[in-house]
Amino acid sequence: MKNRLLSLLLIVMLVLGLVMGVSVSTSAAQRYGDVDGDNKVTIRDALYIQRFLASIIGLDDAAQERGDVDADGKITIRDVSMIQRYLSGIIDSFPSGMELPTQPPTIAPTEAPTEAPTQAPTEPEDVITKVKNNIPIYFTNNKNWSKVNAYLFNSETSAQLKAWPGTQMTNYTTNSLGEKVYSMTVDVTQYDRVIFNNGTDQTTNMPVTKASSGYFVDPIGKNKAYSGKYIGGLYPYGQSGEGTLNTVSFTYPDGNYKKNVYVWLPEGYNANDKSKKYSVLYMCDGQNLFGQATTLSGYEWECDESVLSLMQNGGDGVIVVGIACGNTDARRNHELTPNLGQLAPIADSSYQNGGGKAFSDFVTDTVIPYVEQNYNVNSIRGIAGSSSGGIEAFYIGMENMDKFRYIGALSPAFIL
Structure with a gap:
């Protein structure tokens, strides 16, 4: 569980983009929480506030007023949370109330700027190197099994690379402790879990991600909490x-x-x-x-x-x-x-x-x-x-x- 959590933590990301000049202008709507002006409160309204806070879109004064459901005079992530709570039924109204007071509409410009910036950035944007999808994994045979199989499967679709007990791994090398190290290549876009076994004994299932490389068997022994399976461990092979x-x-x-x-x-x-x-x-x-x-x-x-x-x-x-x-x-x-x-x-x-x-x-x-x-x-x-x-x-x-x-x-x- 902890290893799966870690692997996910290190590869999860939120991609942000910047689109200049986009504006939402919907001054006729009269309901708090109705940011997009379709006369109802939906998850789309929460999304509009998030995009506004990220400077992806613009909101005119009327849309911002309707989005200020916590009545603090500004648009913040707190307003997103309150709309989500309202839609989930946790609250049944907003601190601002539900209906705006009657007032003349405010109309904001909807056209994007016509002039593009004249000066390009002087330094390139920092980027992250993408990791390949096909990665080698290594299993240290510290239990001295006569052979090592890797049973690879997809935890969501149940697709498997090969039926149990899986693919027999290749002896890659022997480490300084005299333990044989086995290897194979895995496409992490197809399979995300692996169970190492010798046909009889086996490990618990473990994550396979771009942040995986080396595996071994916990030397303590089989764990009763896992129905007599060995607990597997992870380590950065080759580092x-x-x-x-x-x-x-x-x-x-x-x-x-x-x-x-x-x-x-x-x-x-x-x-x-x-x-x-x-x-x-x-x-x-x-x-x-x-x-x-x-x-x-x-x-x-x-x-x-x-x-x-x-x-x-x-x-x-x-x-x-x-x-x-x-x-x-x-x-x-x-x-x-x-x-x-x-x-x-x-x-x-x-x-x-x-x-x-x-x-x-x-x-x-x-x-x-x-x-x-x-x-x-x-x-x-x-x-x-x-x-x-x-x-x-x-x-x-x-x-x-x-x-x-x-x-x-x-x-x-x-x-x-």
Whole structure:
């Protein structure tokens, strides 16, 4: 589960585009939440606000007034959240009310600018190297099986490369411990799960992504919780180093305590080489990312191993910055919950009056400036998290679209 989460976290992205001169002008509509002016409130209205916040489209004054459903005088991600809650039946009206007061319509220009910019950007835009779809995977036979099969399948379509027990792997080499290493090539667009086996014993099923390279069998033995199957492990095959992990602490204003920020640098990072700049992935729950000793749950997400595997498959190195949450579940719930209005009945008191804005401000006002002043980074930033961290990452990204190119919201707690 943790490995699948990690793999997804490192490949998920939100692609943004900029279209100048597009405007939505619908002054005749008279219903709050009806941003597109079709006389009803739909998910399209929430989408229009998101695109407006990303500067993809324009909204005239009347459309913005109808979109301000929380009645705070401006269009924000909070309005998107309230429209989604209204459509889900969590709330039955907006703080603004439902019907606008009668007033003369306001008409905004709908034509796009007729003049194009006369000066091209002086520097090329930072880009990310795309990783190939066909990747080699390696299995270290630390159980000394007489043969190794790889049963590859698609978890959504149930398509399989070959019927059980799968494809017999080829002995690739022998490592320094005398263990045979087996290899094969996989198209990750077709198959996303693998079970290694010898026809009798087998591992649990494990993810196959562009951030996969090496696999092995957990030496502890078969796990009763998995019906007598071996737990499989992941490692960055072919990478000799582990990268560098730095820890820095800042005073956190919401609670006035020292909060750890973990900065992981990929193998090959050279502080003196200013010509090589790295993208940065900022992540919630920083205590869970790089080592088991600091986790709240006892499970490490293995971010460093996944990035190293991604590099092994031809991807760029990326700096991963983990922002720790509070050291208790209640504190984590508080810090990673945006205060966007009434919570669902399922939420306990630790989610009330969430401190998500303080966490967001800490990331943008303290962590990002520190990273950009002390490390060789380019303009590409992503923000990611899981569960409560997922909804907080979504909130941070949507509130700061000028700062983040990608959002990774994994299993986000929108139920709150």
